[in-house]
Structures are given as C-alpha cells and as structure tokens.
Amino acid sequence: MTTLKLNNINKYYGEGSSRVHVLKNVNFTAKKGELNLVLGPSGSGKSTFLTIAGGLQTPSTGDVELEGKAVKSMSNKQRDAMRLNNIGFILQAYNLIPYLTVKEQFQLVNKVKKNNNLDESTFNKLLEKLGISDLINKYPGELSGGQNQRVAIARALYTQPDIVLADEPTAALDSERVAEVGKIFQTLAREQDTAVIVVTHDLRLIEFADNIYQIMDGQMTLNNEMKTA
Amino acid sequence: MFLSLKEIKKEKFRYGLIIGMIVLICYLIFILTSLAMGLAQENTDAIESWNAKSVVLDKDSNISLTQSLISKNEVKNTKLTSKEAYIGQASVVAKDAGKTKESAQFIGLDTNQFIAKKLKLTSGHNIKNDKQIVVDEKFQNDGYKLGSKIKFNSNDTKYTIVGFVKNAKLNVAPVVYGSLTTWKDLKNVKGDFVASAIVSKSSNYKAKNSQLKTYSTTTFINKLPGYSAQNSTFTFMIAFLMVISLIVIAVFLYILTIQKIQNYAVLRAQGIPAKTLVSATISQSVTLVISGLIIGIALTAVTAMALPAAVPMSFNVPILSAVSIGLVFTGLLGSLIPIKIILKVDPVSVIGG
Numbered sequence: 001m002t003t004l005k006l007n008n009i010n011k012y013y014g015e016g017s018s019r020v021h022v023l024k025n026v027n028f029t030a031k032k033g034e035l036n037l038v039l040g041p042s043g044s045g046k047s048t049f050l051t052i053a054g055g056l057q058t059p060s061t062g063d064v065e066l067e068g069k070a071v072k073s074m075s076n077k078q079r080d081a082m083r084l085n086n087i088g089f090i091l092q093a094y095n096l097i098p099y100l101t102v103k104e105q106f107q108l109v110n111k112v113k114k115n116n117n118l119d120e121s122t123f124n125k126l127l128e129k130l131g132i133s134d135l136i137n138k139y140p141g142e143l144s145g146g147q148n149q150r151v152a153i154a155r156a157l158y159t160q161p162d163i164v165l166a167d168e169p170t171a172a173l174d175s176e177r178v179a180e181v182g183k184i185f186q187t188l189a190r191e192q193d194t195a196v197i198v199v200t201h202d203l204r205l206i207e208f209a210d211n212i213y214q215i216m217d218g219q220m221t222l223n224n225e226m227k228t229a
Numbered sequence: 230m231f232l233s234l235k236e237i238k239k240e241k242f243r244y245g246l247i248i249g250m251i252v253l254i255c256y257l258i259f260i261l262t263s264l265a266m267g268l269a270q271e272n273t274d275a276i277e278s279w280n281a282k283s284v285v286l287d288k289d290s291n292i293s294l295t296q297s298l299i300s301k302n303e304v305k306n307t308k309l310t311s312k313e314a315y316i317g318q319a320s321v322v323a324k325d326a327g328k329t330k331e332s333a334q335f336i337g338l339d340t341n342q343f344i345a346k347k348l349k350l351t352s353g354h355n356i357k358n359d360k361q362i363v364v365d366e367k368f369q370n371d372g373y374k375l376g377s378k379i380k381f382n383s384n385d386t387k388y389t390i391v392g393f394v395k396n397a398k399l400n401v402a403p404v405v406y407g408s409l410t411t412w413k414d415l416k417n418v419k420g421d422f423v424a425s426a427i428v429s430k431s432s433n434y435k436a437k438n439s440q441l442k443t444y445s446t447t448t449f450i451n452k453l454p455g456y457s458a459q460n461s462t463f464t465f466m467i468a469f470l471m472v473i474s475l476i477v478i479a480v481f482l483y484i485l486t487i488q489k490i491q492n493y494a495v496l497r498a499q500g501i502p503a504k505t506l507v508s509a510t511i512s513q514s515v516t517l518v519i520s521g522l523i524i525g526i527a528l529t530a531v532t533a534m535a536l537p538a539a540v541p542m543s544f545n546v547p548i549l550s551a552v553s554i555g556l557v558f559t560g561l562l563g564s565l566i567p568i569k570i571i572l573k574v575d576p577v578s579v580i581g582g
Contacts, residue, residue: 082500099235
C-alpha cells in the first residue's frame with residue numbers, strides 16, 4: 001500500500017537571476033514494508049526532498065500525498081500532528097535536546113503523544129539492539145557522535161511511525177553499527193509495516209534496501225540495478 | 230513545565246545567575262517599597278491612630294495644621310460631640326539633661342475628648358494635669374523613662390513623662406501629647422484661641438463658621454509638608470524599577486530563547502506543537518521570577534530584622550503582595566516577547582543541505 005507519494009515535485013529557491021531549481025519533476029513512491037534508499041552527493045537536493053516529503057516545507061509545484069491525503073490541504077496544526085503521529089525523523093545533526101537525558105527525550109514524547117508509543121519491553125529491546133541501554137541517564141553532551149545517532153534513531157522509532165525519514169543516519173557510525181542500523185530499518189519496514197526512506201551517501205546501506213533512488217542535480221531516478229552491482 | 234524544569238535542572242549555573250539577578254531586583258523593590266511605606270507611615274501614624282475622618286482648620290491656613298488657629302469666637306456656635314476633639318499643634322525641641330534632644334510635635338488635647346481617652350499606652354498612664362505628658366516610644370528608645378522630666382524649647386517649665394505610646398509620629402517626628410493649656414504656653418497664643426484644629430470621626434462634620442473649613446483626612450494628610458513629594462518620588466522610583474526590571478527580564482528571556490532556537494526547530498520538526506514550546510517558555514519565566522521573588526522576600530525579611538529600629542521600614546502585606554504579583558506579571562510579560570520567535574521557528578533549518 002502506498003504511504004507516501006510525491007508527484008511532479010519542483011522546488012525553486014530565490015528569485016529572478018538568482019533562482020535555483022533544486023528539485024526537478026521528482027516522482028517518488030514509498031510503500032509500507034519497504035526500505036527506500038535515496039543516494040546522492042552533497043548539494044544534489046536530498047535534504048530538500050526530505051523536508052518536502054516530511055511536510056516541513058511545500059514544493060513550488062507538484063503534490064505530496066500521505067496516506068492518500070494531500071499535504072498542501074493540511075493546516076499547520078494538522079501537519080504538526082502528522083509529523084508527530086505518522087513520521088519519524090532522524091536528522092543529520094541528531095534530534096536530541098541537550099538538556100534532557102536519553103530517558104527524558106522519550107518522556108517528552110509521552111507528554112505530547114500519549115498513545116501508540118512503543119511499550120516498555122519493545123522499547124528496552126530496541127535500546128539493547130542499538131547498544132544504548134546503559135546510556136539511559138546520560139545527557140547527549142556525554143555521548144559520542146555514534147551513540148547520539150543511535151539514540152536519535154530510537155527516538156524516531158519510539159512513536160511507531162508509518163514513515164521513517166532519515167537524513168544520513170549512519171554518518172557517525174562504524175561499519176558494524178551501520179550493518180546493525182541497516183538491519184533495524186529493514187526489520188522495521190518488514191515487521192512493523194513501515195515505509196522507511198533513508199537519504200544518504202553511505203553505500204554500505206545498499207544491501208538492506210528494497211528500492212534505491214539516485215538524486216543528482218535535483219533529478220531523481222529509480223536505480224535498483226545498484227543492488228546487484 | 231517538563232521542558233522548562235529539566236532545562237533549569239541541567240543548566241543550574243546559568244539559571245542560578247538569572248535567578249540571582251531577579252532576587253536582586255525583587256530585593257531592591259521590596260526594600261524601597263518598605264522604606265517608602267515606613268516613611269509615609271511616620272508622617273501619618275498619629276493621625277491614623279485617631280481614626281479621624283475629617284479635620285476642621287482655619288480656611289486661610291493652606292490646609293496646614295501648623296498655620297491654623299481656631300479662636301473661641303469661631304467655635305462659639307459649634308457643638309463638639311463625642312466624635313470630635315480639639316488638637317493644638319506646636320513644633321518643639323524636647324530636652325533633658327544628659328539625654329538626646331528630640332525634635333517633636335506637641336499635640337495638646339482635652340482630656341475629656343476622644344483622642345485623649347483612646348490613646349493606646351504601652352506603659353504608664355494618661356495625662357491628668359497640665360504638667361504631665363505622654364510621649365512616643367522613640368523617647369523611650371533614646372533613654373527617656375517614665376518620670377523623666379523634660380523641658381520644651383527655651384521654656385523653663387518641666388513636664389513629667391507619665392506614659393509612652395507606640396507609633397505616635399507626625400511628619401516623621403515623635404509626638405508629645407499634653408494638655409491644651411500647655412499648648413497655649415508653647416505656642417504663646419492668647420487665651421482667646423482654643424486649638425489648631427478640630428478632628429472628627431465623622432466625614433460629614435461641619436463647623437458653623439465661615440472662617441473654618443472641613444477637610445477629609447486624606448486631603449489633610451496629602452498636604453502634610455513634604456508628604457506628597459516624598460511619596461511621588463518613591464512611587465516613581467519603584468515604577469521605573471519595575472519598568473527596568475521588565476526590560477532586563479525580557480532581554481534575558483529573549484537571549485535564552487535565541488540560544489534554544491536550534492532545539493526548538495528540532496522539536497518542531499518532530500511535530501511537537503508550538504504551544505508546548507510557548508508554555509515551556511512562559512512556565513520557565515514564571516518559575517524563575519517566583520523563585521527570585523521567594524528568595525528576595527526572605528532576604529528582605531532578614532535585612533529588616535538586622536536594620537536598627539530607627540530605620541523606618543514598614544511591611545504592608547497587601548501592598549507587598551501587589552508588588553509581588555506585579556513582578557510575576559512583569560516576568561510573564563517578558564516571556565511573551567520571544568513567543569513570536571518561537572512561533573516562527575523554521576524546522577527546515579535543522580535539516581542539513
């Protein structure tokens with residue numbers, strides 16, 4: 001079932017002679033149960049794609065549909081609710097609040113989203129799988145980059161989102177952890193029927209992906225041949 | 230509340246400094262307010278103790294007790310009930326060998342009228358003859374005792390202190406209660422003058438003479454020398470301090486909010502509603518101001534206990550409560566200024582390019 005659909009998306013920044021065409025007629029579909037990889041170098045339009053897919057900004061032209069509902073017809077409040085309930089963001093600069101311990105990052109989620117978060121036993125298993133169980137009372141400032149990244153992944157998965165949007169989630173991880181994260185995303189997509197979209201230039205994640213998109217100069221193409229290459 | 234308290238807990242030093250600054254602002258406002266009220270009270274203590282509603286003075290006295298003289302002729306058709314009393318005022322310097330000279334306000338009373346009857350003595354007894362006086366406790370603090378004999382100005386007549394009264398001050402000077410006969414001697418007025426004023430517990434009391442005019446106690450107090458000017462000065466000082474504290478608190482909260490924009494952008498990207506962030510900012514401001522307020526009140530109380538009795542400080546709970554509410558409101562107002570920034574936080578800013 002299609003969860004996220006981007007139809008003929010164009011995005012421009014600036015005006016007149018300084019106008020930049022960042023995304024060019026992008027078409028993208030993410031289905032539940034699949035791990036989608038969007039590969040591209042810096043400046044290719046990956047992050048713009050991610051922010052539009054996540055409803056953080058609107059495209060200049062084209063439509064984004066989430067679960068069959070047009071995002072542009074949603075109010076700001078509805079978009080907030082959509083991001084909180086349906087989307088799990090894993091951001092490049094981590095998505096952790098420096099003055100909350102790891103445990104409190106999740107308590108904050110419980111304060112604003114009271115239902116359908118991970119139950120305690122599944123949550124503990126996730127922390128264990130990510131190797132962060134013993135870091136629960138530490139502040140982000142006391143963790144390494146890789147540990148922060150893994151807490152950020154746990155934080156995004158905690159709300160059991162329909163879609164996970166990850167921006168370079170393995171940037172700070174070693175190969176062993178990359179494989180673990182790849183497996184977590186793969187399991188998440190398949191076992192929890194979630195659409196996972198990972199924007200990255202880390203080729204080590206290819207083996208876990210169901211679909212591989214390449215983005216270059218704002219143009220996106222489906223390139224599943226990369227899996228067998 | 231969750232976010233705000235957790236942040237304060239993590240950033241103890243930073244928030245400790247902010248609370249410290251609020252403590253100092255509160256402390257300054259409380260001390261100034263208490264001093265202002267203490268001084269105001271020392272101007273009017275005696276008048277307040279009479280529970281008077283109106284004062285009759287000579288209409289040409291410019292509402293000044295010192296300038297007013299009422300003659301027998303002016304009151305010949307005026308009847309004084311149990312609610313009225315004559316008072317005769319004279320400024321004096323009281324002295325006794327080996328003791329501090331006291332600048333005082335002599336108030337001559339008729340012992341059969343309500344002021345003399347209702348004097349709240351802390352020790353001794355009421356005046357029984359023209360050579361006896363009852364004085365404010367300041368005399369006692371300065372070494373005078375019951376039975377001490379004092380002289381006024383250059384007059385050789387000695388008067389015996391037979392009682393002390395608390396909070397009997399007029400125009401910041403301690404009051405000496407004596408007889409109207411003594412007042413006439415001190416004021417050096419002829420026998421046809423009866424008093425400086427008539428004080429009444431009724432607000433509608435009117436003297437039946439065109440030369441006499443009735444004023445409300447409030448008007449009378451406001452016309453006490455220096456009283457209005459002094460109160461206005463303190464009121465303006467406190468008001469300016471409140472405005473300055475508003476600006477200082479607002480600037481601090483603004484800087485704090487700017488420093489947290491990145492975190493707020495992350496939270497907004499995750500779908501945390503803006504109202505959660507706004508309420509965190511407001512609750513944090515209120516928490517900081519209330520914490521500062523409580524410590525400021527405690528500090529003021531300690532200071533008040535340490536200050537000598539001569540320093541006029543008065544703690545009027547309703548007024549200090551109003552000042553406290555004003556400070557919390559100031560903090561609330563200060564926290565509303567950065568709200569526009571919170572509402573406009575762009576979550577896209579935290580997504581790398």
